[in-house]
Amino acid sequence: MAEIVLDKVTKRYPDGALAVQEVNLEIADGEFVILVGPSGCGKSTTLNMIAGLEDITEGELRIGGQRVNEKAPKDRDIAMVFQSYALYPHMTVKENMAFPLRLAKVDNATVEKKVADAAEILDLAQHLDRKPANLSGGQRQRVAMGRAIVRNPKAFLMDEPLSNLDAKLRVQMRTSVSRIQKQLGTTTVYVTHDQTEAMTLGDRVVVMRGGIVQQMGAPQFLYEHPANLFVAGFIGSPSMNFVPASLADNKLQSVLGEVTLTDRIRRLLEGADAPREVIVGIRPEHFEDASLVDATAKTDGGVFTSQVEVLESMGSDKFAHFLLSGEQATSADLADLAKDTGDDTSVGGISLVTRLSASSGAKEGEPSEIWFDADKVQLFDPSTGKNLTYTER
Amino acid sequence: MSQSTTEKPEVATEPVAAKKKVVLSEGKRAERKLGWWLCAPAAITMVAVTGWPIIYSIWLSLQRYDLKFPDRTEFIGFDNYVTVLASPYWWNAVWVTAVLTVISVAIELVLGMGLALIMHRALVGRGLVRTTSLIPYGIVTIVAGFSWRFAWTPGTGYLAELAGGEPVLTEKLPALMVVILAEVWKTTPFMALLLMAGLALVPDDLLKAAAMDGAGPWQRFVKVTLPIMKPAILVALLFRTLDAFRIFDNLFVLTAGSQGTSSVSMLTYNNLIKGLNLGIGSTMSVLIFLMVAAIAFIFIKLFGTAAPGSDDGGKR
Ligand SMILES: Nc1ncnc2c1ncn2[C@@H]1O[C@H](COP(=O)(O)OP(=O)(O)O)[C@@H](O)[C@H]1O
Ligand SMILES: [Mg+2]
Numbered sequence: 042m043a044e045i046v047l048d049k050v051t052k053r054y055p056d057g058a059l060a061v062q063e064v065n066l067e068i069a070d071g072e073f074v075i076l077v078g079p080s081g082c083g084k085s086t087t088l089n090m091i092a093g094l095e096d097i098t099e100g101e102l103r104i105g106g107q108r109v110n111e112k113a114p115k116d117r118d119i120a121m122v123f124q125s126y127a128l129y130p131h132m133t134v135k136e137n138m139a140f141p142l143r144l145a146k147v148d149n150a151t152v153e154k155k156v157a158d159a160a161e162i163l164d165l166a167q168h169l170d171r172k173p174a175n176l177s178g179g180q181r182q183r184v185a186m187g188r189a190i191v192r193n194p195k196a197f198l199m200d201e202p203l204s205n206l207d208a209k210l211r212v213q214m215r216t217s218v219s220r221i222q223k224q225l226g227t228t229t230v231y232v233t234h235d236q237t238e239a240m241t242l243g244d245r246v247v248v249m250r251g252g253i254v255q256q257m258g259a260p261q262f263l264y265e266h267p268a269n270l271f272v273a274g275f276i277g278s279p280s281m282n283f284v285p286a287s288l289a290d291n292k293l294q295s296v297l298g299e300v301t302l303t304d305r306i307r308r309l310l311e312g313a314d315a316p317r318e319v320i321v322g323i324r325p326e327h328f329e330d331a332s333l334v335d336a337t338a339k340t341d342g343g344v345f346t347s348q349v350e351v352l353e354s355m356g357s358d359k360f361a362h363f364l365l366s367g368e369q370a371t372s373a374d375l376a377d378l379a380k381d382t383g384d385d386t387s388v389g390g391i392s393l394v395t396r397l398s399a400s401s402g403a404k405e406g407e408p409s410e411i412w413f414d415a416d417k418v419q420l421f422d423p424s425t426g427k428n429l430t431y432t433e434r
Numbered sequence: 435m436s437q438s439t440t441e442k443p444e445v446a447t448e449p450v451a452a453k454k455k456v457v458l459s460e461g462k463r464a465e466r467k468l469g470w471w472l473c474a475p476a477a478i479t480m481v482a483v484t485g486w487p488i489i490y491s492i493w494l495s496l497q498r499y500d501l502k503f504p505d506r507t508e509f510i511g512f513d514n515y516v517t518v519l520a521s522p523y524w525w526n527a528v529w530v531t532a533v534l535t536v537i538s539v540a541i542e543l544v545l546g547m548g549l550a551l552i553m554h555r556a557l558v559g560r561g562l563v564r565t566t567s568l569i570p571y572g573i574v575t576i577v578a579g580f581s582w583r584f585a586w587t588p589g590t591g592y593l594a595e596l597a598g599g600e601p602v603l604t605e606k607l608p609a610l611m612v613v614i615l616a617e618v619w620k621t622t623p624f625m626a627l628l629l630m631a632g633l634a635l636v637p638d639d640l641l642k643a644a645a646m647d648g649a650g651p652w653q654r655f656v657k658v659t660l661p662i663m664k665p666a667i668l669v670a671l672l673f674r675t676l677d678a679f680r681i682f683d684n685l686f687v688l689t690a691g692s693q694g695t696s697s698v699s700m701l702t703y704n705n706l707i708k709g710l711n712l713g714i715g716s717t718m719s720v721l722i723f724l725m726v727a728a729i730a731f732i733f734i735k736l737f738g739t740a741a742p743g744s745d746d747g748g749k750r
Contacts, residue, residue, distance in 0.1 A: 092642075092646060093645075094642050094645065094646075113645070113650075114642075114645040114646050115645060115646075115647075115648040115649065115650060119646065120646060120647075121642075121643065121646040123639050123642070125637070125639045127637070127639040127642065127643035129640065129643075129644075129658060129661075129662075130662065131664075140644075140647050140657075141647040141648050144648040144649055144653065145648055188643075188647065192647075192648075198646075
């Protein structure tokens with residue numbers, strides 16, 4: 042067990058591709074850290090550098106206080122779980138799990154015991170003599186986990202370990218990965234492109250984009266205080282709504298109507314050197330059916346009326362989708378996000394997702410009056426993507 | 435009420451299912467028939483060009499049949515086999531062939547694996563390495579054989595001079611070593627190509643996982659790469675062993691079978707074509723056929739080599 046420190050770690054591939062840029066990351070002993078970001082943002086590269094499978098171009102990697110840049114993977118005492126599981130097809134489940142122990146010349150009795158213990162934890166006891174080819178996806182995934190945990194390594198590295206499972210199994214395995222990590226208390230770095238996995242699993246989430254760390258912090262903190270447009274749009278599902286707006290005389294003017302900035306937001310903006318044209322971000326849960334809001338709240342917040350395009354009732358609440366006429370918010374961050382989700386449909390307007398109470402009377406195809414909480418809006422600079430209302434608390 | 439409604443669909447599905455079965459098996463039968471038709475031309479050609487000669491040589495091997503004494507031709511049962519199997523020349527040839535085969539294939543396997551690893555890992559000039567390494571395989575064996583002969587002949591060759599002017603091809607053991615060298619030089623590239631196809635079957639992730647599990651480069655090769663490419667290795671060995679066992683052209687050019695360096699093919703040629711003894715020659719070819727079949731059998735049954743073309747993936 043050990044802490045892992047990345048000190049200005051940079052990776053440039055031989056073909057010149059700059060995959061990771063000056064990543065600084067301190068992972069405490071026993072911590073569960075998630076690297077998340079769209080595909081191609083350098084997550085695997087970062088993980089492979091920690092593993093020793095890729096050379097570090099610049100910077101230093103320390104494990105347990107020791108520089109390990111030059112150490113071979115086998116001398117780093119780290120276990121890794123691959124997306125493809127990478128099970129040895131010619132070995133049985135038992136031999137697969139015992140492989141690292143055999144290489145470490147552990148005596149036979151200990152190997153038997155450790156494999157049996159791991160099989161117990163992972164519910165693999167009855168499959169020990171089978172070959173990987175005869176196992177289901179979920180079982181293979183557990184064997185891969187087993188091979189990692191038998192060794193009691195200093196750290197676990199996992200590269201999208203659940204991506205090849207179907208949705209239901211993924212949720213189940215997510216819980217057991219979390220449980221096993223807590224049980225063993227081993228430092229873990231987990232890579233995923235799935236923000237739900239990132240939010241639910243980790244103690245700390247590191248959001249990456251184009252080889253650069255955008256923000257790191259506890260999942261809830263990232264959700265409530267995104268540092269920029271990219272993080273704001275990436276974390277959360279359904280994602281945050283973005284609407285272009287202009288600032289003047291402490292008033293925010295947009296297709297959602299005009300609202301007066303609250304004192305809190307005004308104070309935050311004072312030090313931020315805000316431009317006139319901004320992008321306002323509002324999470325779906327900060328909207329409400331205006332008829333369900335009391336009068337004072339209504340006058341303090343913003344109110345607009347629009348036709349409900351689609352209404353999805355989830356039982357506990359309702360998602361109302363709107364399409365407002367106007368120009369969509371544009372910025373480099375948002376373009377990157379759209380590229381990742383493959384969402385290049387220009388809807389010819391501003392689409393808005395709102396979460397309303399179940400008691401809302403909104404009906405599909407009919408106009409509805411919607412309120413939003415003016416104190417919960419976040420303002421972003423379209424040119425830099427920076428969150429102008431960012432605060433540590 | 436609800437009873438009858440649930441029962442109805444079941445009754446309705448019964449005949450549908452039955453009908454489906456008939457349709458399926460009909461389709462299957464047509465498929466099988468088509469399969470036979472598609473195989474037929476190849477099968478007939480095979481029987482004509484290989485089956486018939488084999489049967490004819492078996493028939494010849496059961497007769498006293500020497501073209502020098504055509505009127506003494508008669509059916510003599512297994513007498514020819516007794517003659518051949520009691521002959522020291524035959525057994526010497528069997529030994530020479532076995533030694534040539536085992537040693538040259540073993541060396542080819544090691545060198546071929548090395549070459550394959552180099553070609554597999556090569557980042558630059560992959561195509562160039564591949565092309566140049568294939569040149570020996572592309573040269574006609576007879577031509578290469580003559581080059582080797584001249585090179586080893588004192589007076590004309592540089593290799594003979596390096597060897598101190600000794601006429602190496604006139605002594606049994608040195609001559610066999612030269613033959614092995616010529617064989618290895620010619621077929622190592624072929625071996626390397628077959629092995630490289632096997633190397634490509636080893637997923638990168640597996641080698642990475644092994645590295646993480648604590649395996650060094652040699653352990654990764656022995657414990658992961660070799661077991662996974664075992665089928666490719668066995669196929670390569672099978673091809674090369676069968677090929678090497680029938681060695682003829684290099685021997686023909688380099689020693690012409692002198693000093694007891696005849697292989698079984700060489701001996702058969704000498705009896706059949708030079709000696710015009712169809713009976714004894716045919717007996718030898720039948721024996722070679724049996725030995726080659728035995729080698730193939732051992733590889734396929736005992737080592738579990740996938741016979742070329744046998745792929746149970748499509749079988750039902
Ligand atoms: N072996 C390589 N050679 C050159 N470029 C690479 C290599 N591997 C990855 N890259 C590039 O580095 C970037 C990051 O890749 P990767 O770390 O695999 O992303 P992720 O795991 O986040 O999807 C990508 O732009 C990718 O094209
Ligand atoms: Mg990746």
